Amino acid sequence: MIRKLQLPLQTLNLIVGFMVWVIISALLPFIKEDIQIPANRLAILTAIPVVLGSVLRIPLGYYANMLGARVIFSTSFILLLFPVFYISAASSYTSLVIGGLFLGIGGAVFSVGVTSLPKYYPKEKHGLVNGIYGIGNIGTAITTFTAPLIAAQIGWSKTVRLYLVLLLIFAVLNILFGDRKETKVRTPIVEQMKAVYKNDKLWFLSIFYFITFGSFIAFTVYLPNFLVSNFGLEKVDAGMRTAGFIAVATFLRPVGGWLADKFKPLFLLMGVFIGLTAAGIVLAFSPSIGLYTVGSLTIAVCAGFGNGIIFKLVPLYLNKQAGIANGIVSMMGGLGGFFPPLMLALIFSITGQYSIGFMALSQVSFASFVLVVWLYYHEKLALSSEVFRSTGQGILVTDAKGRIHAVNPAFTQLTGYSEQEVMGMNPNVLKSGKQTKAFYEAMWNEIKEKGNWQGEIWNRRKSGEEFLEFLTINVVRDEAGEVVRYVGTFSDITAHDLKSIQR
16 A cells, blocks of 8 residues: 555655745745845755755655655655745845755755656556656746735735645655665765766756756746737736646656657657757747747747657666666756746847747757667667677678678677688688588579578687588668678577487
């Protein structure tokens, strides 16, 4: 029963963490009435929790693997009591900065669930599970839309203190219902970092999440003001449209994870970035409200799908270092939610419009599409190479003139020749002399006519020992039908032949 509770419990944990994470930005209009905040420091005040909440995801992901989600979630909520109370009593800009710094813990808990929850489910369900957990992102929307309503009635300070009750409740829930027997991974953090930092897939996934999650956050922040200033919509209407954007992106995240469980994730990710590319181009040309709505909803759909797909790929590629890997990728996503809004604000301040920012989004998305395509074909080549090197049969590949181009480790084991020794040589280096000239002429005539040959042949190892092999030779042709290489596969059947003679 405890194991079954982990998905709903940890998803609710994430909602609470994200609700606390954005307290300051949600209540800033009310806070400014009591505390003087310089206009040029507003961005810094709202950015501090985002940055720390992103960077802290690495250690929290690691310790979630080491100590379990129960310990990390309950400890995080207890620690958050202090900055939340401190902010509720703040009377200066400095106090808000100090309190906001530690609010980052609320955003950092994201890496806890994506590290813990896959332990409870088979790989075939990791995408769906992490996608459901990712619904916790909606915590930001809950605070953004409810905290101001409550503050209008009881004041911002008392509103902040209500979060103390919420944090205490969930700290207790995690202590009581968190899984004490969760599988722990106690590999030192330095060893895990060494194991992942050279893994190119980790950095690709980090870039992809930076874009998908970053685009989600950027539109969440800028849609309300943009719709009012550019299309003259009422604030309530703009808020409702923004809420719709958040809901679409959030609830499509588990759908993206589920699809990634059923189909090839990289193919799906290609579609995500093509969609973001197209949407960015549409928005860059300052369309009517109708086309703008279509473009924005396309961003929401692609961001939601993309966020779910990426956290299917993280445990798939980096299962043994899941804590650190989840921390790094989710950190990049958090930073992706920080930099695009700043970039859009800078572009707007210089040009008076957002078109260049939208076009930049389309170009970066297209570059990501190209990277996903490269990663897909790189994987296919890596798989072919792995099969080539791990198969138990000897393999040698020659060019059209019969010069050896490649051999696998099994070739070296069976013949005694290393790859360096035979590279560029003719396969007749293995010739035993037992077959007649007519035998080879018949063999090559069959290869030319049928494109392949199969049979038994005596060859000689580097040591001089003769052995009987079962050999298959296949022709590889290009699109014009010209021979480009020959591939020979063989196995040693000497022992089998001796047994037949003894019988």
